Amino acid sequence: MEEQVITMPVVALRGLTILPGMVQHFDVSRPRSVAAVEKAMMGDQKLFLVSQRHPELQDPELKDLYQVGTVAVVKQLVKLPGKMVRVLTEGLERGELLGFDSEDPFFMGEISPMAPEQEDVEPMAKEAMVRILRDKLEEYGKVNLRAAKEILPSLLLIGDLAELLDQIAIQLPWDYTMRQTVLECTALSARYETVLQTLMTEMEVYRIKKEFQDKVKADIDQNQKDYILREQMKVIRQELGEDNSLSDADDYQKKAEGLKADKEVKEKLLKEIGRFRTMPAGSQEANVLRTYIETLLELPWKKASKDNDDIRHAEKVLNEDHYGLEKVKERILEYLAVRSLTKKGTSPIICLVGPPGTGKTSIARSVAKALNKKYVRISLGGVRDEAEIRGHRKTYVGAMPGRLADGLRQAGVSNPLMLLDEIDKVSSDYKGDTSSALLEVLDGEQNVRFRDHYVEVPLDLSQVLFIATANTTQTIPGPLLDRVELIEVNSYTENEKFHIAKDYLVDKQRERNGLSEGQITFSDKSLEKIIHNYTREAGVRSLERRIGDVCRKAARKYLENKKAGCIRITDGNLEKYLGKERITFEDVNEEDEVGIVRGLAWTSAGGDTLQIEVNVMPGKGSLLMTGQLGDVMKESAQTALTYVRSVCPEYGLADDYFEKHDLHIHIPEGAVPKDGPSAGITMATAMLSAVTEKKVLAKVAMTGEITLRGRVLPIGGLKEKILAARMAHIKKVLVPEKNRPDIGELSKEITKGLEIVYVKNMEAVVKEAFA
Template identity: 70%
Template sequence: MDEKLMTLPVIALRGLTVLPEMIQHFDISRDKSISAVEHAMVGEQKVFLVTQRQIEEEDPDASGLFQIGTIARIKQLVKIPGGLVRVMVEGLERAELINLLQDDPYLEAEVAEAPLMEENLSDTVKEAMARIVKEKLEEFGNGNPKTVKDFMGGLMAITDLNELLIQTAGQFPWEYTVKQELLECGYVSHLYDRVVYYLMREIEILKIKRDYQGKVKASIDKNQRDYILREELKVIQEELGEEYTGSDADSFLEQLEKLNADKETKEKIRKEIMRFKAMPGGSQEANVLRTYIETVLELPWKKTSRDNQDIRHAEKILEEDHYGLEKVKERVLEYLAVRVLTKKGTSPILCLVGPPGTGKTSIARSVARALNKKYVRISLGGVHDEAEIRGHRKTYVGSMPGRIAEAMRQAGVANPLMLLDEIDKVSGDYKGDVASALLEVLDGEQNVKFRDHYVEIPLDLSGVLFIATANTTQTIPGPLLDRMEVIEVSSYTENEKFHIARNYLVTKQLERNGLDKGKLTISDKALEKIIHNYTREAGVRNLERRIGEICRKAAREFLERDKTSVRVTEANLEKYLGKEKITFEDANQEDQVGIVRGLAWTSVGGDTLQIEVNVMPGDGKLQMTGQMGDVMKESAQIALTYVRSVSEKYEIPRDYFETHDMHLHIPEGAVPKDGPSAGITMATAMLSAVTGTKVHARVAMTGEITLRGRVLPIGGLKEKTLAARMAHMEKVLVPAGNQPDMAEISKEITKGLSIVYVKTMEDVIREAFV
């Protein structure tokens, strides 16, 4: 069939498709479209209506228009206010855009009629197709009678298949994109397929919509009922002079939606909020519940911070902040390396053990800075109530979460660094054992679901890096100690103290006292003298106080005497700090009978302990003075038993111990002394006094003794060795079992000392007796 070509004005439609046999009203505003209508009215009143591909395009070309459109006759044209023209058109024929002839002053195109093609379909097939279309129309009409009643009757009366399809496509309220698709169908069977497809789609949408509306209606009815009841409750509460809790509950629900937590946690909190919503505002229970909800909403359930995984950066920070402490730094860097490689890894529980003032707390702060973690500190000193850790039941007035949950809330993230300070000083009473409560916190297997009595919902502590500090492991219960990795932070040597003072403490105190760096200078010799003669400690706390004292006096000089700079030297140090505070008990000048120098560990470092024994006529009593504890008294009894057991070897008369009394004394009687490390010292002093043999004045010893004379290993070796060096000893007797510990002590401490390892008392006597 030959194509019938014609030239017609073109109107580009936006969001509208006109089909054949369709009467349509629409408004036009573009100048080109108005010109095209006016030109058509002069001629045969025919225009080519074609839909734009993009609605927002103002001046489309041929590529911006669909290929298939409709030839229409303009039935009516009315100009309306605002420069608009309202047009009524009647669709005549389906047509194809062949070529766009002109663009200005209006669009004009060459179009070809393209009527719907009929295949060789039998009358039976056509009848079947028509019936199916009508069935689908009727099914849709039954579900949506209000919308369809306007055009349904006319469609159901049509008998011709072609007309039924075209009228259905034109009159059914589909979007323009669907109508354009139907317009582009060139064959009757193709148009039939698409019409039936879209009718079935509409029926399915209608079913879904009906089901959804039913659910929404039920929900709305419930919400309406709840709203009315809530308004009534609000009025009742206002009449009673009570606070209305509904607004707070709504605010809590909004916060809950934003909360980053798992489904179970959110559901539990939601239930509590709904309970709170239903309560009278002025009730005590409502206030308790409000505090609880505020607390759980502030907890960082799954909110985490990103760790800095740069090992070099961490190493740089640790070196910047602390001098020495190699073991601690090494362990932190190992932890970081493992975490980087595994991309996860449970956080270890590190326990820094050492004397006061050695920087344990500041190490934790540096580790947090190095790893870019939030830092929270929990001081456990003197805590004796289990509820301090696990929290109080929320049913009690004044209840609150435990310190762990509170620290998590302060940190704001689920993976902070948490410092458990002074863990060796926790205790227990009738309210429970704090150390036992900490077992769950510090166990990697259990703390994934840590239960705080107040919060009730399990908290995940597996992402927390715990660092504990303690002065000694002796008072930490065994099960608790077993869960931690102990790192010894031992006493500083004088050289280490000097570097710490020079690099850190002086600068810190200058800033704290408002002094510029150049205004006050402290010479190296002065610093050494402060360390040696004005402080006696394992750490550097008193050293920092002495430097602060110098800074304060210098600040006063600047203001009173208008000085521009102050220099503190060894010569004028006494002016700022007064007379020397510390005098070390030096080694005895000459060898003596019954006097032996022992070594002891104290909370402030090592010390030398002079043990004196005198023998006098009597009836075999042992008198002990010098504030000795139970352990040392037992050591003295063991030492005496050993001396008596070897009396024949040293030709001591058999009745000697029945006819003589022995007095063992440790000077500084007002200072309590205890610990298992003076056994060999006491035994040596007793044997020396009984046999009248002198002991080397410059020999110091440490070690515990058994009844058979074996020497047992001890602790605190670094501090004790340092004390021996400060007292100018020449030889130190150390238990053979401590040989591996001795290998870890730096050469700076052992320099000038002869270390002798002893296994039995015979070894000790051989080295100690003159």
């Protein structure tokens, strides 16, 4: 059969598809489309209506149009203002657009009518298809109530399958692309599958849409219900005179909404405030919630102070507040410089280690002052409950946040300087390991989300500048020590103590005791005498107390005598204020003696000298040790004895000498416990002197550990030991060769007047020590 081709005007539709049997009106505004409609009205009133693939195109070409369209007849034409025409059309049959015969002034298309494909579909199959479509239409009506009421009754009455398919596509509010798909299906089975699939898709879309609408409506209804109930509760509370808690809840709500914090924090706060609203006034749980909400509101979640990054200013402040401590200041300034450049708080946490009274806490306070940071001091001495660090769970009676969270609340900002004082004195018990809780705090990788048991919301501690202090590293657990960077704050020399007293302590005690510079003065000699004869310490705490004692007595004397003149404190009248001299240093022996050697020791109060005495007596070869020696010193004594026995043949002693003689080692001040690894060569020298009856030089002191073969091992605490040697007027000090770099770091003020001899083995020690 030869293909029939009809030439007729073509109108391109935007966002609209006309199906056969569909009556539809639409507005035409493009000049080319208006001309095509007018051409049709002058003829048989037939048009070919075809949809654009892209509705936004103003001047479409053939490729921009769908190939299949509808031959329609114009039923009515109404001209509107603005050269616009409203057209009422009825679709007649499907047609295929083969091409354009002409394009100006309107499209004249070559159209090939598309007859329905002939299919052998049995009547039973058609009936089944009709029933399936009716079932789906009824399901569709359950999700689209408007369609169920206005459209579905007429559709359900249609019994012909072809008509039902076309009417479903015509009457249901489908998109033009869906109708175009149906239009292009000439076969009845293909059209059935397309309509059924489209109908099921639309059902699912409407079902999801309905779920969303129902959910939104439920939320709105719940909010409305909550508002009404809240207003009713407000009236009831006012009638009962219990409206205070409600006003508190409103106040908390307002503060929470204006709080600068993460979403997680705000959600937690608002949830707890909602619970607080429903609590009876005065109940125990309401009071717990009130305290918890106020704590969260007071914490500085995202409130930070601006740091002063001027390193020169920091250096000036440190120099004004502290005398000496050059290496400590230098390391702190380096630390601050790196922190200023990186803008991060993940650098190692500083730990200042040194004897009491050396200014560790005041250094931290000066750093806070230099950086313009808030200063918070947390004392960890004696803390043994992990809850002190992590806080108590708020369900417990008397629960409270941990010291860190409380410190942040006191500071009021999220980036204060937090001093962890005396971390070497934390302890553990059955309530938990305190030092383990500190591991998370002092780890820059973990403290970004530090969880306090009371607060329950993670706290960001990464912006906090932590500085820890300790007297010794011996009692700090290894994992905790690994997270800090140690800076040693060593003992002060007498000269440093003098300058500290003159420049800082005297003025401080004057002011504290209500005196002025015109009422009391201290001579340089008096300060030196207080340092030398009234205090024995590594720091300056006792020195400050002695100056305070003098100022108090002077204040009393000033008021009693009504004296207008100035009270002058000199080395001559100092005894009237402080009494007899309290400290006497054991001076160097006047004569060289056998079996007596001066050793050097480190103590928590600085350095000291130890006079080790050895006596030999007839016996059975035993070694007696007195003077409260610790395990380390006992082992050093045994090692020293073994070495001495191994070298005795070189000094002409009989082979059975030690089988017939006992050795007694004694270190004076027997009531004071002593222990440490630095007395090995001292005991070996004393033993060798006693058994060989050779004298040891009185003006020699030594420190170092010994091995079985007589090698000298390095030790620590050299600064304090050298200072002790100076105080005892020692002339020559023997130190291990491997400690040569440590001596090089000491100032000339400390080593001035001392002969430092470096020794590798006992032969060198004997050579320098024996007379």
